[in-house]
Amino acid sequence: DQQVKQNSPSLSVQEGRISILNCDYTNSMFDYFLWYKKYPAEGPTFLISISSIKDKNEDGRFTVFLNKSAKHLSLHIVPSQPGDSAVYFCAASARTSYDKVIFGPGTSLSVIP
């Protein structure tokens, strides 16, 4: 029973266009969300996060949007670059209960030059 879902296993986007990666969660106790990026043969690295008190957080080309009522978040990458090609993991935690971070299955993004 996956609490964090990424229903698109893969996504291809043209260089310069917007990449939108989606994530859905089921646990209403989750109040903190993160995105990690993973290149082949490397461990995941932290990319960006958002607290449930916000609905948007921006860091350069990366923006995360949170829709609490829909239990949905998305990561936007604008403009997409070939170096963004990687697997992106959505993750969530319930800070108030100091519970563990739950990761989604990942979405593989390919940015085509």
Add this chain to the structure above:
Amino acid sequence: DAGVIQSPRHEVTEMGQEVTLRCKPISGHNSLFWYRQTMMRGLELLIYFNNNVPIDDSGMPEDRFSAKMPNASFSTLKIQPSEPRDSAVYFCASSLLIEEETQYFGPGTRLLVL
């Protein structure tokens, strides 16, 4: 600064053999996590430690899996006996505090059990 160090990077073994994976967390980090990544299940949390004490091992798939953290700078994940379905990439991660969601991952150990 050295990140999380894992060894070996690759391991090929035969079914039934014992496998030991090793991890050195970032110095000063109090929490350590073991994950397994497979195509089918993505990134699964197996077990995590806080101040060298196991907090939650509910993700450990079977009794064949065990993990220890004898001190703040070293942890092992052991599989005995190994089976082909254990083939996966195993990641170790550490964080400064257990409530700190940002975890720093090692490069992983790619395990193949024949």
